Amino acid sequence: MRILAIIFGLLILILGTLFAILNAGMISLHYYFGVTQIPLSLLLFLTFMLGSFCGYLICVTTTLRHKWTIFKQSRKIKKLETSEHL
Numbered sequence: 001m002r003i004l005a006i007i008f009g010l011l012i013l014i015l016g017t018l019f020a021i022l023n024a025g026m027i028s029l030h031y032y033f034g035v036t037q038i039p040l041s042l043l044l045f046l047t048f049m050l051g052s053f054c055g056y057l058i059c060v061t062t063t064l065r066h067k068w069t070i071f072k073q074s075r076k077i078k079k080l081e082t083s084e085h086l
Contacts, residue, residue, distance in 0.1 A: 019041060020039075020041040020045075022041075023039070023040040023041040023044065024039055024040070024041060025039065025040050026038065026039055026040075027039075027040050027043065029043065
């Protein structure tokens with residue numbers, strides 16, 4: 001299984017390198033404070049990473065909200081169980 005993971009990682013690395021080579025052309029990036037020249041592959045990579053990070057944050061906040069709800073409900077159940085025994 002570990003060999004398959006290494007092969008998959010190398011395949012992703014090779015495909016990423018080929019993608020960067022094929023999209024090495026410089027583009028002008030206009031933003032609020034000026035203009036800069038960067039490779040297209042770098043811009044695509046940064047955009048992908050920003051989107052991944054935003055998706056991760058959304059998943060984390062949703063998971064934490066669900067865990068908090070479960071925690072509150074567990075406390076409520078324990079409270080009801082202890083009051084029932086009295």
